[in-house]
Amino acid sequence: xxxxxxxxxxxxxxxxxxxxxxxxxxxxxxxxxxxxxxxxxxxxxxxxxxxxxxxxxxxxxxxxxxxxxxxxxxxxxxxxxxxxxxxxxxxxxxxxxxxxxxxxxxxxxxxxxxxxxxxxxxxxxxxxxxxxxxxxxxxxxxxxxxxxxxxxxxxxxxxxxxxxxxxxxxxxxxxxxxxxxxxxxxxxxxxxxxxxxxxxxxxxxxxxxxxxxxxxxxxxxxxxxxxxxxxxxxxxxxxxxxxxxxxxxxxxxxxxxxxxxxxxxxxxxxxxxxxxxxxxxxxxxxxxxxxxxxxxxxxxxxxxxxxxxxxxxxxxxxxxxxxxxxxxxxxxxxxxxxxxxxxxxxxxxxxxx
Amino acid sequence: xxxxxxxxxxxxxxxxxxxxxxxxxxxxxxxxxxxxxxxxxxxxxxxxxxxxxxxxxxxxxxxxxxxxxxxxxxxxxxxxxxxxxxxxxxxxxxxxxxxxxxxxxxxxxxxxxxxxxxxxxxxxxxxxxxxxx
Numbered sequence: 001x002x003x004x005x006x007x008x009x010x011x012x013x014x015x016x017x018x019x020x021x022x023x024x025x026x027x028x029x030x031x032x033x034x035x036x037x038x039x040x041x042x043x044x045x046x047x048x049x050x051x052x053x054x055x056x057x058x059x060x061x062x063x064x065x066x067x068x069x070x071x072x073x074x075x076x077x078x079x080x081x082x083x084x085x086x087x088x089x090x091x092x093x094x095x096x097x098x099x100x101x102x103x104x105x106x107x108x109x110x111x112x113x114x115x116x117x118x119x120x121x122x123x124x125x126x127x128x129x130x131x132x133x134x135x136x137x138x139x140x141x142x143x144x145x146x147x148x149x150x151x152x153x154x155x156x157x158x159x160x161x162x163x164x165x166x167x168x169x170x171x172x173x174x175x176x177x178x179x180x181x182x183x184x185x186x187x188x189x190x191x192x193x194x195x196x197x198x199x200x201x202x203x204x205x206x207x208x209x210x211x212x213x214x215x216x217x218x219x220x221x222x223x224x225x226x227x228x229x230x231x232x233x234x235x236x237x238x239x240x241x242x243x244x245x246x247x248x249x250x251x252x253x254x255x256x257x258x259x260x261x262x263x264x265x266x267x268x269x270x271x272x273x274x275x276x277x278x279x280x281x282x283x284x285x286x287x288x289x290x291x292x293x294x295x296x297x298x299x300x301x302x303x304x305x306x307x308x309x310x311x312x313x314x315x316x317x318x319x320x321x322x323x324x325x326x327x328x329x330x331x332x333x334x335x336x337x338x339x340x341x342x343x344x345x346x347x348x349x350x351x352x353x
Numbered sequence: 354x355x356x357x358x359x360x361x362x363x364x365x366x367x368x369x370x371x372x373x374x375x376x377x378x379x380x381x382x383x384x385x386x387x388x389x390x391x392x393x394x395x396x397x398x399x400x401x402x403x404x405x406x407x408x409x410x411x412x413x414x415x416x417x418x419x420x421x422x423x424x425x426x427x428x429x430x431x432x433x434x435x436x437x438x439x440x441x442x443x444x445x446x447x448x449x450x451x452x453x454x455x456x457x458x459x460x461x462x463x464x465x466x467x468x469x470x471x472x473x474x475x476x477x478x479x480x481x482x483x484x485x486x
Contacts, residue, residue, distance in 0.1 A: 105385070
């Protein structure tokens with residue numbers, strides 16, 4: 001650190017090996033070249049990140065193109081207000097990050113630390129909302145992959161019958177709702193306007209008791225080798241009665257993140273019964289795509305938060321200034337990429353109509 | 354009050370001066386472009402407005418144009434993020450080439466996969482007809 005000299009930024013130095021800033025690596029001629037190389041390398045890396053998410057967007061495009069009704073139906077399990085709040089949070093954190101890069105450029109150490117801390121806070125807020133959404137789905141047996149209540153043959157427990165879920169799902173759809181509120185208030189005050197019973201805690205002990213309390217309702221055989229529409233026990237009468245104590249709580253009664261859509265919102269609202277039978281078994285694919293895309297994005301947010309924390313600790317020592325602010329700049333680029341991806345994820349997953 | 358580390362005092366005396374310097378176009382400071390705060394705030398305002406528009410436009414049904422409107426707004430938003438927040442507007446042009454190349458290859462990727470997928474639709478539809486309902 002003692003070898004740092006206050007060279008003007010554009011003054012090249014000749015032969016003096018020790019006559020350069022400490023942050024300049026020896027394989028670069030000037031700090032400007034080092035900075036430009038770092039920038040270019042970062043942009044190449046961002047290009048690879050875009051292409052990685054491009055693969056997932058491709059999966060989304062193909063499935064949505066081939067099964068638009070599945071997407072039109074399944075996306076109603078997502079709460080667009082949480083998604084919009086996440087978008088706003090990430091945009092503001094991008095703003096504080098860009099301002100932080102400027103502060104690093106000008107050597108404004110205190111301001112830089114404040115702005116990086118605010119960016120970190122935004123990332124944390126995003127992950128908190130993400131976990132609220134994920135939890136709401138898991139409570140309703142909507143996991144990625146095969147462990148999903150829409151997957152034919154998913155035994156889970158008797159209370160997670162697709163028919164029961166849809167009966168209460170459809171029932172709550174038909175009931176008018178006066179209070180829509182915002183997604184955030186759902187945590188404190190669950191509403192119960194629908195005729196379905198309050199939800200009992202589901203337990204995964206029902207493989208042996210797969211018929212529940214009503215033996216007239218056929219349940220998908222968890223040991224069946226044939227799943228999907230060729231499984232004769234898969235299709236059941238959604239209007240069949242059954243133990244009302246075993247019903248899944250409809251979305252409007254559920255925790256925040258799984259939310260009833262207002263009747264006036266989507267005139268093209270698709271109900272489960274309207275889906276073709278071969279589409280009914282594909283609804284879990286939507287959730288696989290949803291969890292994969294938002295999950296990978298969430299991992300990127302966490303990595304970005306780690307990088308911001310590193311830069312924050314480094315910046316607190318006052319090392320950044322007009323001659324050296326590259327780490328802040330490059331971490332900022334990464335964070336903006338994370339924001340960029342979410343800008344596309346939000347309308348594609350949450351705002352289907 | 355912003356504090357500047359004493360290492361850089363000889364170059365930047367106080368943040369007010371720094372802001373004035375940054376607002377000018379490459380006159381009094383050597384080195385890369387410093388983005389003014391008002392520009393960042395304006396871009397944030399535009400992004401937030403476009404987010405509101407994105408949500409509001411879902412209440413209007415435009416048929417098959419829905420997805421293009423949503424994606425179009427998303428593209429405009431990302432253009433603002435890339436140009437101003439990510440500083441690409443004032444960066445070396447080659448960085449833009451890298452970014453555009455990535456987008457170009459994504460476009461080629463998706464186009465070919467969608468064309469291929471659409472070509473197989475006829476076969477899938479015929480096969481579905483013979484499946485038990």
